[in-house]
Amino acid sequence: MRSFAGRDILSLKGFERAEFEHVFEIADNLEPIARQRRNTDLLADKTLVTAFYQPSTRTRLAHEAAMHRLGGHVTGFSDAKMTRAGDFYQESIKDTVHMLEFYGDTIVMRHFQQGAPAEAAKWASVPVINAGDGWGEHPTQVLTDLYTITKETGSVDGKTIVCIGDHRMRTMHSIGYALSQFDAEMVILAPEEMSPTAEFLAELDEMGTTWRIVDHIDEVIAEADVLYMEPVVQPDYTASRQEKQDEYGRTPANYQVTREVMKKAPGSSIVLHSLPRMDELLPEVDSTKHARYWQEAYNGVVMRMALLALVMGATE
Ligand code: CP
Numbered sequence: 001m002r003s004f005a006g007r008d009i010l011s012l013k014g015f016e017r018a019e020f021e022h023v024f025e026i027a028d029n030l031e032p033i034a035r036q037r038r039n040t041d042l043l044a045d046k047t048l049v050t051a052f053y054q055p056s057t058r059t060r061l062a063h064e065a066a067m068h069r070l071g072g073h074v075t076g077f078s079d080a081k082m083t084r085a086g087d088f089y090q091e092s093i094k095d096t097v098h099m100l101e102f103y104g105d106t107i108v109m110r111h112f113q114q115g116a117p118a119e120a121a122k123w124a125s126v127p128v129i130n131a132g133d134g135w136g137e138h139p140t141q142v143l144t145d146l147y148t149i150t151k152e153t154g155s156v157d158g159k160t161i162v163c164i165g166d167h168r169m170r171t172m173h174s175i176g177y178a179l180s181q182f183d184a185e186m187v188i189l190a191p192e193e194m195s196p197t198a199e200f201l202a203e204l205d206e207m208g209t210t211w212r213i214v215d216h217i218d219e220v221i222a223e224a225d226v227l228y229m230e231p232v233v234q235p236d237y238t239a240s241r242q243e244k245q246d247e248y249g250r251t252p253a254n255y256q257v258t259r260e261v262m263k264k265a266p267g268s269s270i271v272l273h274s275l276p277r278m279d280e281l282l283p284e285v286d287s288t289k290h291a292r293y294w295q296e297a298y299n300g301v302v303m304r305m306a307l308l309a310l311v312m313g314a315t316e
Pocket of ligand 1: 055056059141276
Protein backbone atom coordinates (compact mmCIF):
# COMPACT_ATOMS: atom_id res chain seq x y z
CA MET A 1 0.00 0.00 0.00
CA ARG A 2 1.26 3.48 -0.89
CA SER A 3 2.04 5.76 2.04
CA PHE A 4 -0.44 8.57 2.65
CA ALA A 5 2.20 10.97 4.00
CA GLY A 6 2.56 13.90 1.62
CA ARG A 7 -0.04 12.43 -0.75
CA ASP A 8 -2.72 14.36 -2.66
CA ILE A 9 -6.32 13.14 -2.30
CA LEU A 10 -7.75 14.06 -5.70
CA SER A 11 -9.77 11.08 -6.88
CA LEU A 12 -11.00 7.67 -5.79
CA LYS A 13 -10.00 6.25 -9.16
CA GLY A 14 -7.09 3.99 -8.37
CA PHE A 15 -7.76 4.03 -4.61
CA GLU A 16 -7.18 0.44 -3.53
CA ARG A 17 -9.20 -1.75 -1.20
CA ALA A 18 -6.40 -1.86 1.40
CA GLU A 19 -6.27 1.95 1.32
CA PHE A 20 -9.99 2.26 2.03
CA GLU A 21 -9.60 -0.18 4.90
CA HIS A 22 -6.59 1.65 6.27
CA VAL A 23 -8.33 5.05 6.20
CA PHE A 24 -11.37 3.50 7.94
CA GLU A 25 -9.08 2.02 10.62
CA ILE A 26 -7.43 5.40 11.28
CA ALA A 27 -10.90 7.01 11.42
CA ASP A 28 -11.93 4.41 14.02
CA ASN A 29 -8.82 5.21 16.08
CA LEU A 30 -9.48 8.97 16.04
CA GLU A 31 -13.28 8.85 16.41
CA PRO A 32 -13.31 8.93 20.26
CA ILE A 33 -11.72 12.40 20.10
CA ALA A 34 -14.69 13.72 18.12
CA ARG A 35 -17.24 11.77 20.17
CA GLN A 36 -15.86 13.16 23.44
CA ARG A 37 -15.68 16.65 21.90
CA ARG A 38 -12.01 16.89 22.81
CA ASN A 39 -9.20 18.75 21.06
CA THR A 40 -5.80 17.01 20.96
CA ASP A 41 -2.34 18.03 19.81
CA LEU A 42 -1.68 15.53 17.01
CA LEU A 43 -1.37 18.29 14.37
CA ALA A 44 -0.37 21.11 16.75
CA ASP A 45 2.50 22.15 14.49
CA LYS A 46 0.50 22.05 11.24
CA THR A 47 -1.71 24.49 9.35
CA LEU A 48 -4.49 23.71 6.88
CA VAL A 49 -5.20 26.17 4.05
CA THR A 50 -8.79 26.19 2.80
CA ALA A 51 -9.27 27.45 -0.78
CA PHE A 52 -12.99 27.40 -1.56
CA TYR A 53 -14.02 28.83 -4.94
CA GLN A 54 -17.57 27.53 -4.56
CA PRO A 55 -20.01 27.58 -1.62
CA SER A 56 -19.81 24.88 1.06
CA THR A 57 -21.16 24.32 4.55
CA ARG A 58 -20.11 20.77 5.40
CA THR A 59 -16.93 20.10 3.49
CA ARG A 60 -15.09 23.26 4.50
CA LEU A 61 -16.28 23.32 8.10
CA ALA A 62 -15.76 19.57 8.59
CA HIS A 63 -12.15 19.96 7.46
CA GLU A 64 -11.74 22.96 9.76
CA ALA A 65 -13.42 21.17 12.68
CA ALA A 66 -11.21 18.13 12.08
CA MET A 67 -8.13 20.34 12.14
CA HIS A 68 -9.23 21.93 15.43
CA ARG A 69 -9.94 18.50 16.95
CA LEU A 70 -6.33 17.58 16.11
CA GLY A 71 -4.94 20.79 17.57
CA GLY A 72 -3.93 22.29 14.22
CA HIS A 73 -4.36 25.73 12.71
CA VAL A 74 -6.53 26.89 9.83
CA THR A 75 -6.26 29.77 7.38
CA GLY A 76 -7.78 30.35 3.97
CA PHE A 77 -10.76 31.73 2.10
CA SER A 78 -14.36 30.72 1.58
CA ASP A 79 -15.19 33.45 -0.94
CA ALA A 80 -12.78 33.63 -3.86
CA LYS A 81 -14.39 36.91 -4.94
CA MET A 82 -12.53 38.55 -2.05
CA THR A 83 -9.19 37.21 -3.32
CA ARG A 84 -7.14 38.16 -6.38
CA ALA A 85 -8.40 34.96 -8.05
CA GLY A 86 -11.89 36.40 -8.08
CA ASP A 87 -11.32 40.09 -8.88
CA PHE A 88 -9.80 42.07 -11.73
CA TYR A 89 -6.64 39.95 -11.76
CA GLN A 90 -8.28 36.52 -12.05
CA GLU A 91 -5.04 35.13 -10.60
CA SER A 92 -4.25 31.68 -11.96
CA ILE A 93 -4.41 28.46 -9.95
CA LYS A 94 -0.65 28.11 -10.45
CA ASP A 95 0.20 31.54 -9.00
CA THR A 96 -2.37 31.23 -6.21
CA VAL A 97 -1.10 27.83 -5.13
CA HIS A 98 2.50 29.07 -5.19
CA MET A 99 1.37 31.45 -2.43
CA LEU A 100 -0.82 29.05 -0.49
CA GLU A 101 1.91 26.43 -0.17
CA PHE A 102 3.88 28.88 1.99
CA TYR A 103 0.89 29.55 4.26
CA GLY A 104 0.28 25.99 5.43
CA ASP A 105 1.03 22.30 5.22
CA THR A 106 -1.99 21.01 3.28
CA ILE A 107 -4.38 22.75 0.90
CA VAL A 108 -8.03 21.70 0.70
CA MET A 109 -9.63 23.08 -2.46
CA ARG A 110 -13.17 23.26 -3.81
CA HIS A 111 -13.51 24.62 -7.31
CA PHE A 112 -16.17 24.98 -9.99
CA GLN A 113 -13.71 23.79 -12.66
CA GLN A 114 -13.25 20.06 -12.96
CA GLY A 115 -9.57 19.24 -12.52
CA ALA A 116 -8.66 22.46 -10.67
CA PRO A 117 -7.40 20.63 -7.52
CA ALA A 118 -5.32 18.33 -9.76
CA GLU A 119 -3.91 21.42 -11.47
CA ALA A 120 -3.13 22.88 -8.01
CA ALA A 121 -1.40 19.65 -7.00
CA LYS A 122 0.97 20.01 -9.96
CA TRP A 123 2.32 23.26 -8.51
CA ALA A 124 2.00 22.70 -4.75
CA SER A 125 4.81 21.27 -2.64
CA VAL A 126 2.24 20.31 0.03
CA PRO A 127 -0.67 17.82 -0.26
CA VAL A 128 -3.82 19.00 -2.03
CA ILE A 129 -7.21 17.57 -1.06
CA ASN A 130 -10.04 17.77 -3.58
CA ALA A 131 -13.12 19.09 -1.75
CA GLY A 132 -15.27 18.86 -4.90
CA ASP A 133 -14.36 20.01 -8.43
CA GLY A 134 -17.21 20.93 -10.76
CA TRP A 135 -19.03 17.78 -11.77
CA GLY A 136 -15.74 15.88 -11.29
CA GLU A 137 -15.24 14.10 -7.98
CA HIS A 138 -15.76 14.49 -4.23
CA PRO A 139 -13.41 11.89 -2.74
CA THR A 140 -13.53 12.93 0.92
CA GLN A 141 -17.34 12.86 0.89
CA VAL A 142 -17.46 9.37 -0.58
CA LEU A 143 -14.80 8.11 1.85
CA THR A 144 -17.12 9.44 4.56
CA ASP A 145 -20.09 7.68 2.98
CA LEU A 146 -18.42 4.30 2.60
CA TYR A 147 -17.13 4.60 6.17
CA THR A 148 -20.71 5.30 7.27
CA ILE A 149 -22.03 2.26 5.39
CA THR A 150 -19.33 0.14 7.02
CA LYS A 151 -20.12 1.43 10.52
CA GLU A 152 -23.90 1.24 10.13
CA THR A 153 -24.28 -2.08 8.28
CA GLY A 154 -21.03 -3.96 8.96
CA SER A 155 -19.63 -3.88 5.40
CA VAL A 156 -19.92 -2.35 1.95
CA ASP A 157 -19.58 -5.86 0.51
CA GLY A 158 -22.78 -7.63 -0.44
CA LYS A 159 -24.80 -4.43 -0.61
CA THR A 160 -27.20 -3.15 -3.24
CA ILE A 161 -26.51 0.58 -3.27
CA VAL A 162 -29.21 2.56 -5.05
CA CYS A 163 -27.72 5.85 -6.23
CA ILE A 164 -30.60 8.26 -6.80
CA GLY A 165 -30.46 11.73 -8.31
CA ASP A 166 -28.25 13.71 -10.63
CA HIS A 167 -25.57 11.34 -11.92
CA ARG A 168 -23.53 14.18 -13.36
CA MET A 169 -22.80 14.86 -9.69
CA ARG A 170 -19.26 14.51 -8.36
CA THR A 171 -20.23 12.13 -5.54
CA MET A 172 -21.77 9.74 -8.07
CA HIS A 173 -18.48 9.60 -9.97
CA SER A 174 -16.42 9.00 -6.84
CA ILE A 175 -18.74 6.28 -5.50
CA GLY A 176 -18.79 4.54 -8.89
CA TYR A 177 -15.00 4.40 -8.90
CA ALA A 178 -14.83 3.39 -5.23
CA LEU A 179 -17.27 0.51 -5.60
CA SER A 180 -14.85 -1.20 -7.99
CA GLN A 181 -12.98 -2.20 -4.82
CA PHE A 182 -16.01 -3.78 -3.13
CA ASP A 183 -18.36 -6.66 -3.85
CA ALA A 184 -21.39 -4.37 -4.15
CA GLU A 185 -23.87 -3.40 -6.85
CA MET A 186 -24.45 0.21 -7.91
CA VAL A 187 -28.03 0.75 -9.05
CA ILE A 188 -28.37 3.97 -11.04
CA LEU A 189 -31.62 5.97 -10.90
CA ALA A 190 -31.54 9.36 -12.61
CA PRO A 191 -33.61 11.54 -14.92
CA GLU A 192 -32.52 11.07 -18.53
CA GLU A 193 -30.83 14.47 -18.77
CA MET A 194 -28.87 13.67 -15.58
CA SER A 195 -27.83 10.15 -16.59
CA PRO A 196 -24.24 8.99 -16.31
CA THR A 197 -22.27 9.43 -19.52
CA ALA A 198 -21.36 6.47 -21.72
CA GLU A 199 -17.69 7.27 -21.02
CA PHE A 200 -18.23 7.03 -17.27
CA LEU A 201 -20.13 3.73 -17.58
CA ALA A 202 -17.33 2.37 -19.77
CA GLU A 203 -14.86 3.38 -17.07
CA LEU A 204 -16.93 1.50 -14.48
CA ASP A 205 -16.90 -1.60 -16.69
CA GLU A 206 -13.15 -1.34 -17.11
CA MET A 207 -12.64 -0.94 -13.37
CA GLY A 208 -15.02 -3.76 -12.50
CA THR A 209 -17.86 -1.90 -10.81
CA THR A 210 -21.13 -3.82 -11.11
CA TRP A 211 -23.98 -1.50 -12.16
CA ARG A 212 -27.47 -1.44 -13.62
CA ILE A 213 -29.94 1.28 -14.47
CA VAL A 214 -33.56 1.51 -13.26
CA ASP A 215 -36.24 4.14 -13.96
CA HIS A 216 -38.28 4.34 -10.76
CA ILE A 217 -37.55 3.95 -7.06
CA ASP A 218 -40.41 1.41 -6.87
CA GLU A 219 -38.44 -0.97 -9.13
CA VAL A 220 -35.64 -1.39 -6.61
CA ILE A 221 -36.74 -0.23 -3.18
CA ALA A 222 -37.49 -3.78 -1.91
CA GLU A 223 -33.85 -4.81 -2.44
CA ALA A 224 -32.12 -1.54 -1.47
CA ASP A 225 -29.59 -1.94 1.33
CA VAL A 226 -28.44 1.66 0.90
CA LEU A 227 -30.25 4.60 -0.67
CA TYR A 228 -27.52 7.03 -1.70
CA MET A 229 -29.09 10.33 -2.61
CA GLU A 230 -28.37 13.56 -4.44
CA PRO A 231 -30.89 16.20 -5.52
CA VAL A 232 -32.23 16.42 -9.05
CA VAL A 233 -33.23 20.04 -8.39
CA GLN A 234 -29.86 21.68 -7.94
CA PRO A 235 -27.50 24.36 -9.20
CA ASP A 236 -24.98 24.14 -12.02
CA TYR A 237 -21.84 22.80 -10.38
CA THR A 238 -19.65 24.30 -13.09
CA ALA A 239 -20.61 27.81 -11.89
CA SER A 240 -18.86 29.55 -9.01
CA ARG A 241 -22.24 30.39 -7.52
CA GLN A 242 -25.91 30.22 -8.50
CA GLU A 243 -28.76 31.96 -6.70
CA LYS A 244 -32.11 30.22 -6.29
CA GLN A 245 -34.61 31.28 -8.95
CA ASP A 246 -38.20 32.25 -8.07
CA GLU A 247 -39.35 29.33 -10.20
CA TYR A 248 -37.62 26.01 -9.80
CA GLY A 249 -38.61 22.42 -10.45
CA ARG A 250 -40.00 19.79 -8.13
CA THR A 251 -38.56 16.30 -7.77
CA PRO A 252 -40.58 13.70 -9.69
CA ALA A 253 -41.84 10.74 -7.58
CA ASN A 254 -39.40 8.39 -9.37
CA TYR A 255 -36.48 10.03 -7.53
CA GLN A 256 -38.13 10.95 -4.23
CA VAL A 257 -37.70 9.19 -0.88
CA THR A 258 -40.64 9.55 1.48
CA ARG A 259 -41.93 7.72 4.55
CA GLU A 260 -44.32 5.81 2.27
CA VAL A 261 -41.46 4.72 0.01
CA MET A 262 -39.38 3.57 3.00
CA LYS A 263 -42.23 1.26 4.12
CA LYS A 264 -41.37 -0.88 1.06
CA ALA A 265 -37.62 -1.00 1.89
CA PRO A 266 -35.93 -3.78 3.88
CA GLY A 267 -36.05 -2.99 7.61
CA SER A 268 -32.26 -2.79 7.71
CA SER A 269 -31.87 -0.38 4.78
CA ILE A 270 -30.24 2.98 5.38
CA VAL A 271 -30.64 6.35 3.69
CA LEU A 272 -27.55 8.49 3.03
CA HIS A 273 -27.55 12.00 1.61
CA SER A 274 -24.46 14.18 1.55
CA LEU A 275 -26.77 17.25 1.83
CA PRO A 276 -27.95 19.94 1.25
CA ARG A 277 -31.32 18.56 0.16
CA MET A 278 -34.32 19.83 -1.71
CA ASP A 279 -37.61 17.91 -1.91
CA GLU A 280 -36.04 14.59 -3.01
CA LEU A 281 -35.69 13.57 0.65
CA LEU A 282 -38.57 14.72 2.79
CA PRO A 283 -37.96 15.75 6.43
CA GLU A 284 -40.58 13.13 7.43
CA VAL A 285 -37.88 10.48 6.75
CA ASP A 286 -35.59 12.02 9.41
CA SER A 287 -37.41 10.30 12.26
CA THR A 288 -37.47 6.84 10.62
CA LYS A 289 -35.06 4.06 11.58
CA HIS A 290 -33.54 4.34 8.09
CA ALA A 291 -32.12 7.87 8.27
CA ARG A 292 -28.33 7.95 8.62
CA TYR A 293 -27.47 11.33 7.07
CA TRP A 294 -26.83 13.04 10.40
CA GLN A 295 -24.47 10.20 11.37
CA GLU A 296 -22.91 10.65 7.91
CA ALA A 297 -22.38 14.36 8.65
CA TYR A 298 -20.73 13.51 11.98
CA ASN A 299 -18.53 10.93 10.26
CA GLY A 300 -17.53 13.71 7.87
CA VAL A 301 -15.48 15.27 10.66
CA VAL A 302 -14.01 11.93 11.73
CA MET A 303 -13.02 11.06 8.14
CA ARG A 304 -11.35 14.44 7.62
CA MET A 305 -9.43 13.92 10.90
CA ALA A 306 -8.14 10.63 9.53
CA LEU A 307 -7.20 12.07 6.13
CA LEU A 308 -5.48 15.16 7.56
CA ALA A 309 -3.53 13.08 10.09
CA LEU A 310 -2.46 10.72 7.31
CA VAL A 311 -1.43 13.20 4.62
CA MET A 312 0.42 15.36 7.15
CA GLY A 313 2.29 12.33 8.39
CA ALA A 314 1.03 12.41 11.98
CA THR A 315 -0.02 8.78 11.70
CA GLU A 316 1.05 5.97 9.40
N1 CP B 1 -21.90 17.43 1.04
C1 CP B 1 -21.29 18.59 0.71
O1 CP B 1 -20.34 18.61 -0.09
O2 CP B 1 -21.79 19.66 1.35
P1 CP B 1 -21.26 21.16 1.20
O3 CP B 1 -21.53 21.57 -0.24
O4 CP B 1 -22.04 21.95 2.19
O5 CP B 1 -19.79 21.15 1.48
